[in-house]
Amino acid sequence: MEKYHIEYCRNSWLLSLFFILLLSCFSGRALAQEGQTVQGQIVDSDSGYPIIGANIILADHEPLLGTTTDADGRFQLKNVPLGRQSLKVSAMGYAPQFLRSILVVGGRSTQLNIELTEQATQLEELVIQGQKTDARPNNEMALVSGRGFDTELTERFAGSRNDPARMATNFAGVSGANDGRNDIIIRGNSPMGVLWRLEDIDIPSPNHFASFGSTGGPVGMLNTNALGRSDFMTSAFPASYGNALSGAFDLTMRNGKVGRPMFTGQIGFNGIELGAEGSFSKNSNATYLINYRYSTLDLFKKIGLNFGTGSAVPQYQDLSMKLNFPLKNAGKLSVFALGGKSSIDILGSDLDLESDDTDLYGNENVDIYNTSQTLVTGLSHTYFFDAQTYGKLTLAYTHQQNGVQVDTLTWQQNVPSARQEIFSHNREDRLVAHYFINRKWNSKHTTRSGVMLTNFINDFADSTYINYADTWHTYRSGDGNTQLVQAYTDWLYRFAPKWQLKSGVYGSYYFLNDQFAIEPRINLSYQWTDRLSVNAGFGMHSQTQPIPVLYAKPEFDGTDTSLQDNLNLGMSRSIHYVLGMNYQLAEYWSIKSEIYYQDLYDIPVAAQPSGFSMLNAGDDFALPYKFGLVNEGVGRNYGMELTVERQFADQFYALLTGSVFGSKYQGSDGIWRNTAFNSEVVTNALVGKEWALGSNLTLTADTKVVVAGGRYFTPIDLEESRKEGREVRREDDPYSEKMDPYFRWDFKIGLRLNQKKLTHEWVIDIQNLTNRQNGYSINYNSRTEQITQVSQLGLFVVPQYRIYF
Structure with a gap:
């Protein structure tokens, strides 16, 4: 891996130098501002x-x-x-x-x-309004554990790579500690418990190379140049969000800007991008917005540049689009789309076995071929019945498909011989209709009620070669369709000048196995003084099991029975309790703190005594293969969070977040254990500053330090692994060992040049400045017959150039 980092960083600095040299091409031009x-x-x-x-x-x-x-x-x-x-x-x-x-x-x-x-009353509401900040959620129904953000915030923090998911790991209660993926771990929950929503539609994972059923991936598909103001919620979220255990990411795409055509060009590690927006005609408020991105490393490979990644070059492209048509009644008609496709070959057969680090891209004993594609497209219509009431209908189609082929390698005199061992094909299409009515009864009462209908169309199969039987076995497969109906009502009640109550109820019915849920939600806030507010939240939440898990089959086809598959598995359920406070220290400084407890129950576990639990699903790239599961597992998450924030003012901002928590589960053996996501402590410290270098040139700098506890993992039984010639984990003692703590220091510096008709931005984001070798995983190498640790990214330089014109 050190060889890769030297090669990559050398080429990154050359690319960065090229960006900086572009500055000299424009510095001689007239810099008059307009x-x-x-x-x-x-x-x-x-x-x-x-x-x-x-x-x-x-x-x-x-x-x-x-x-x-x-x-x-x-x-x-x-x-x-x-x-x-x-x-x-x-x-x-x-x-x-x-x-x-x-x-x-x-x-x-x-x-x-x-x-x-x-304002219900002039004086009192002015006091309360003064406590609102730029961080408040866009959804007015969220009072606790919610955070609003916009495009600039996503791009501001060092190490975020212009990815909303990675940006969210800076917030209290959220853990990433994974340089390779943008999984969102909220308060010790599995990343599979996160709901992704775009333009009021629940969507599959918006990430390139995402595994089927997961919510994260190595490269985000969401383009920050197309995002509008969005919300991120970590607990007791409003009733309009359902089928999620831990949190919700509610994203919106911004409308194109009214006026002449405007363009954005960008090149960086994440891709080469081009965007356009503007009005359809000179005197029209109807607008378009479109952004396209292509993998930078793949393009450079095509022109003969090598960044030290060998054959494992990520190939991906994506497109974001929104068309907006204002209507005469103050409503609007919108068309939106987000799509992308990706592929990568991670070939152990191409690795240099003389290197000390042969596991950089996976396992030297396998060749992996991965492809994926995702599409979200829809149409929404907003209609105002009067000045207090509007309805919104959204119709959408989503598509997710991925394929994985794994060939096992047998090494003889350093020459590999491949045999196909795993083949997986997964596809899911959704037809979605969502309609809600929002009614403001008066300055104190507002309600929102809606229903979402989703039709799932699935086609999937996971097959594995069985050595001792010399045959292929399909562990899970299915095709057909099923439906999920979700309905909700949210109510905002300002029953006194200093009190706000936001309550609601959510209900759902899953046709595949006749599962239903009825869940109350409630948030309460009290403005104690002009600087201090306190709040409390309660919510019941549930989530259906991933469809491939429901269709897991027993090992031998001859013993298939309806009792041995997982089709009768019910929803996993949780109850959230939250207490919090917000204190305005000074004009720009604020403190936010929350304590929480989460009770999880009806969690799928093995029928026989075992330490397995679906609460740990998501700690690997693939869904766990287990059949004969029952809803008898439990878990609990608890902790305390602190956020100290300085809003951007006078060219300076800061954010300090800290979380101390515990995440435990109990399998069918009745033993309480740490979950795979129980890192126990996460802290982030970020500081940023801008300096005006004259009237048109701005220098920006941002630095971030992350410290997190190590992840728990299931130890490897070395003796059994050597005996069987493959990795064997001690499943009788799951998640009993812990990796070393995670530490990373990032630093970002940039220049912004405002010219008469265009703006240039140059940024260099240096990630893991100390080159610390944080642990990624512990694996068994069947060639060397040793246990090895795979490290995460070392020193990583991400240059970027952007132009607005």
């Missing part, structure tokens, strides 16, 4: 209806520069100076907002979607 347009829409936070006549004023600017919203709540503030700016937004009867440090760049307008909250 004001840019800030545009957007202002709506009521509860009803979603446009606010007419709202005032938008540029702060600290002489002479006064401002504008008002039109009949559709839209505004355009022209001639805004480039750089960081702040806006004052106000409207009669609404609590005002002060938007700080908005980035205005050349070559493209800045778009804002602003929600104002109606």
Whole structure:
């Protein structure tokens, strides 16, 4: 692996130098600045209806520069100076907002979607409004364990690689500690417990090279250039989110910007990108937004550049698109799409056996061929019945498919002989319809009720070659379709000036095995003082089992019975309890703390005494193969979290998060054990700063330090492994050993050059600055007959260049 890092970093620095040299090509050009347009829409936070006549004023600017919203709540503030700016937004009867440090760049307008909250009483609501921050969830029904974020936040933190999932690991209660995948581990839960939602539709894993049934992957498919303001929730989330145990990622795609065509070009480790957006015609508010990306390493391979990855070059491409058509009744019609395909060959037969690190891309004793593709496309229609009520219908189709072939290698005099041993093909298509009605009854009461219908169409088969029987066996297979019906009601009640109650109920019915759930949710908040608020949350949550798990078959076909497969498995269930507080230390500084307890039950475990539990599913690339499971397992997660944050102001921001927690489970043998995700402690410290180098050049720097406890793993039985010639784990003592703690220091530095009609950005993100060899996995090598540790990425340099024009 050291050889790979030297080769990769050398080429990365050459690429970075090329980006920096581009600066000299533009430095001789006229650098005169020109004001840019800030545009957007202002709506009521509860009803979603446009606010007419709202005032938008540029702060600290002489002479006064401002504008008002039109009949559709839209505004355009022209001639805004480039750089960081702040806006004052106000409207009669609404609590005002002060938007700080908005980035205005050349070559493209800045778009804002602003929600104002109606004041029940003038004085009291103004006090409460002052406690709201940029981190508040976009979903007004979430009071606890929720966090809002936008594109700039996703791109700001070092080490995030412009990936929303990796960005989320900076938040309290979330653990990544995995350089190879962006799995989201929330409060010790399996990453399989996370719900992904895009444009109000539940979607499969939006990641390249994602395993079937998983929620993470090595490379994110979501393009930050196309994302709008989104939400991330870690506990007791509102009733509108279901079929998830641990958390929800609610993503939106932004609308294209109104006006002339605008373009974005970008090249970096994640890919080579090109984006376009604008109005369909000169006098139209209908807009388009489209972004395309292609794998940088694959393109360089095609032109003969080698980055030290050998044959294991990731090939992928993806496309993000949204078309938006405003309607006369303040509603809108939108068309959206997200799609991608990827493939990689990880060939042990190509590895240099003289190297000390032959497990960089997997196992030297196997050749792996992996392909995957994902598509999400849909149409949504929003219609306002009146200024207080609107309905939204979304119809969508999603597709996920992946294939894996594993060939076992037999080495003789360092020459491999391959034999196909595993073949897996998985495909799932979904037809989804989601409709909800949002009603603002008055300034105190708002309700949202909806129903989501999903039709699953599956076709999958996992086959493995059985050595001793000299035959192939299909361990799980299935095809056909089934349905999931989800219904919910959320209610927001501001029953006193300092009190807010957000409650709801969720229900679902799964037709495949006649499983149903009815789950109450409740969040309560009290504004104790003008600086301190306290909150509490409770929620019952459930999740259906992955369909391939339900169709797992016994080892011998002749003994198949309906009692031995998993078709009768019910939903896994959990109850969340949360207590929290928010304290405003100063104008820009805040503290947030939560304590929580999560009770998990009806978890699938083995029928006979065993330490197996589906709570550990997701600690490997593939779903576990077990049949004859029963819903008799339990688990518990508990802990405390702390967040200290400084909002971006005066060119400076900071974020410190810490989590201390426990994650335990009990299998059918009745023994309490650590889960695979019980790292017990996670801390993140981030600091960022900007410096203005003249009127048009800005230097940016960001650094992050991550410290996390090591993961628990099941030890390898060395004697049995040598006897059988394959890896044998001590399944009688699962997750009893722990890896060393995880430590990583990242540093990112960049330049932003604002020119008259375009903006350039150069960024170099240096990850794992100390080159620490964090442990990734413990494996048995059948060639050397030794136990080896595979390390994660060492020093990793990620350059990026972006241009707006």
